Amino acid sequence: MINRILTNFVVTEEGINRIRHLLKELVEDVDAQTALLIEKSGQIVATDGDIQGLDTTAIASLVSGGFASTRAIARLIGETEFQAMFQQGERASIFMYSLGTKDILVVIFTDFTKTGLVKVQTQQTAVALSAEISQMQGR
Numbered sequence: 001m002i003n004r005i006l007t008n009f010v011v012t013e014e015g016i017n018r019i020r021h022l023l024k025e026l027v028e029d030v031d032a033q034t035a036l037l038i039e040k041s042g043q044i045v046a047t048d049g050d051i052q053g054l055d056t057t058a059i060a061s062l063v064s065g066g067f068a069s070t071r072a073i074a075r076l077i078g079e080t081e082f083q084a085m086f087q088q089g090e091r092a093s094i095f096m097y098s099l100g101t102k103d104i105l106v107v108i109f110t111d112f113t114k115t116g117l118v119k120v121q122t123q124q125t126a127v128a129l130s131a132e133i134s135q136m137q138g139r
Contacts, residue, residue, distance in 0.1 A: 015136045016046070019129065023048035026125045030118045032109040033092070037129060038063055040102040054108070063096055063106055084119070097122050100130040101137070 023035045027049040034049030036056060042064030044056055071081045085096045090111070095118050097105045105126050107118055 012136065015132060018132050019046050020048060022125055022128050022132070026107065026121055030107065030109060030121050031113050032107050032118065034108045035125075036060065036106040036108075038104045038106060040064060040067075040104065045103065049108075059106070063104055067096070067098060067104055084123075086115070086119075088115075093118075095119060095122055097126045099126050099133065101133045103129070103133060105129060 019037060023037060023046055026032065026035050032049060034047060034051050034054065036047045036051075036059065037045040038060045039045050042061040044060045047056060066085065070085060074081045081098065083098050087094045092108060092110055093113075093115065095107045095109070095115070097107075099105060105122055107122050109118055
């Protein structure tokens with residue numbers, strides 16, 4: 001799924017396909033439930049994986065707000081910002097990573113998935129997504 005209207009960049013058909021491909025690869029490589037690309041404003045740009053039963057709109061809004069508050073916390077301790085956040089539950093966990101474009105890559109995965117693998121693969125995917133978004137923004 002991709003929302004062409006609510007993004008801060010021009011989404012081309014080629015760009016959509018590349019973003020979808022990157023998210024699909026990430027979900028498959030780490031055996032995640034789902035991956036979401038969220039615009040810094042809290043709007044969903046694209047998803048891949050199983051989103052059935054997830055309130056992705058609420059997740060996107062809360063993740064965006066969470067990153068906004070952690071930016072403020074980072075500044076209070078002398079950091080520019082925190083690039084990643086991780087929340088671990090009994091059965092499911094979420095890893096969130098801020099792209100260079102300030103958009104956010106979110107990976108939701110179960111306790112069967114290796115957290116270290118999720119972190120490494122998410123960081124690599126974030127680099128590729130940042131390049132793709134920057135290209136679409138004309139940077």
